[in-house]
Amino acid sequence: MTAPFAADPARVHALIVGIETYDAGPSWDLPGPARDAVRFHRLLRAAGVPEHQLRLHLAPLPPHIPDVGYAPADHATLRRVLVRELPSAEGDILWVWWGGHGVLDRSGSLRLFCADASTADKLGIDLDSALERYAGDAVPGLTRQTWVVDACETFEEDLALREQLPPDALPVGRRNLAHQQTLLRAAGRGRAAVNDPVRGTGLFSDVLLDLLADRAALLPAPPDPEELFPAVRARIAILREAGRTLQYPEIRLRGPERTETLTAPAPGPAPRPVPPLLRAVDALTAYPLMADPVERQAVVAALDPSHTGTLARHTKARTDATSLLNHLAKRGAEALLELYDAVVTIDNDPGRAAELQAALREFADRSTRPRGRE
Numbered sequence: 001m002t003a004p005f006a007a008d009p010a011r012v013h014a015l016i017v018g019i020e021t022y023d024a025g026p027s028w029d030l031p032g033p034a035r036d037a038v039r040f041h042r043l044l045r046a047a048g049v050p051e052h053q054l055r056l057h058l059a060p061l062p063p064h065i066p067d068v069g070y071a072p073a074d075h076a077t078l079r080r081v082l083v084r085e086l087p088s089a090e091g092d093i094l095w096v097w098w099g100g101h102g103v104l105d106r107s108g109s110l111r112l113f114c115a116d117a118s119t120a121d122k123l124g125i126d127l128d129s130a131l132e133r134y135a136g137d138a139v140p141g142l143t144r145q146t147w148v149v150d151a152c153e154t155f156e157e158d159l160a161l162r163e164q165l166p167p168d169a170l171p172v173g174r175r176n177l178a179h180q181q182t183l184l185r186a187a188g189r190g191r192a193a194v195n196d197p198v199r200g201t202g203l204f205s206d207v208l209l210d211l212l213a214d215r216a217a218l219l220p221a222p223p224d225p226e227e228l229f230p231a232v233r234a235r236i237a238i239l240r241e242a243g244r245t246l247q248y249p250e251i252r253l254r255g256p257e258r259t260e261t262l263t264a265p266a267p268g269p270a271p272r273p274v275p276p277l278l279r280a281v282d283a284l285t286a287y288p289l290m291a292d293p294v295e296r297q298a299v300v301a302a303l304d305p306s307h308t309g310t311l312a313r314h315t316k317a318r319t320d321a322t323s324l325l326n327h328l329a330k331r332g333a334e335a336l337l338e339l340y341d342a343v344v345t346i347d348n349d350p351g352r353a354a355e356l357q358a359a360l361r362e363f364a365d366r367s368t369r370p371r372g373r374e
Contacts, residue, residue, distance in 0.1 A: 009049045011093060012044070012092070012220045013142060014053065014094070015097070016037045016040055016044075016054060018033035018100065019099070019100035019101070020033050020061040022059070023116045027346065028349055029061055029347075030100060030101060030349070033150065036097075036150065036205035036206070037097060039209050040095075040209060041068065043216060047219035047220040056071065057071045059115035074116040075116055075124070083133075087139040089141060091141055093144050093146075094142040096147040097148045098151065099149075100112060100113060100151055101117075101351065102152050102153060104153045104154065104190065105165050106164065106165075110153060112125045112127055112151055123168075125168075125170075132175075135176075136172055136179075137173045137178075142179075144222060146182045146222040148184045149184070150186040151186065152191070152193045153185065153188060153192075154190065154191070158190075159353070181255065182252075183252040184229070184232070184251050185250045187204075188248035188250055192355045194244065198291065204232075204236065207236060211228060211232060225253060236249055246274075276363040277325065280356075281318060281322050283360070284343070289346055293315065299339070303338055307328060312327075332364075336364045340357055
């Protein structure tokens, strides 16, 4: 564990991004990232970082428009900040906070979609190339960096995109040993980062913001990652065991003295597997539309009437989802696939769609498996 150090707020800069709405349309809406970004902004302001050194870029969903000034979060603006503005900043410490949609491309790089991403033109920032740029002489200052990313890392090929994501790497300079980078990623390779649409926050962001608030006296200096990350991992593990998420946060350290991904502690007893029905219910109710009885009815109305003619309905979203899943499972895997098609037609969020598809497949497999000893 490294000893904490005092940071001069005047030598701290931050890029804070929260994207809740996209040019792709309402099906990409993601209530939470802009509100999480504002919470983080307030933590750094309370720690004394000057307002003009906090670059806040948001695409908020109405009616939750923040009462603090912010800039847009489109691709051209964010690329300009990363390539032209921040590299010339005079300072020692850089915070980068990014919340929104993401995908792991076929080369293994994490793409972070910008607010002007559409289904036809998925504009985004290549995180790995950004890290490379900020680890070399293209960025002469800002030698102590903490990057926090709350975004899905679902595999690009699992999203059935019509076109492969085009390359869009940032320019990099000559590599050197001057920079120390800490990267915290919410989801883990191939996994979705869960968002809580009711509370308007990402599960990972909420956990991390609470922990940073507990350590507010140490800000704006970055926390000791080997002290902070076990606490993050422990809280996410509790959420996993409760069946609320499948994500495994990751932390990577890169600097003059070490480059590594912190390993998990030695495993204890294997956690109880999440029952397929519970996973399917969680994946279905993760869609904001399921909280609205009218939109739930629109999903049911899109199904084959022969599958839903005797379906019992309920006013509570989880009860209604459970009843619907059990009812369709009795009619076979095709009925559950029809449910998937109906949901993603209304809301084709890539991360939610990938988890719903996997959950329904598992539930269908378990529901149609011959009963016997396992």
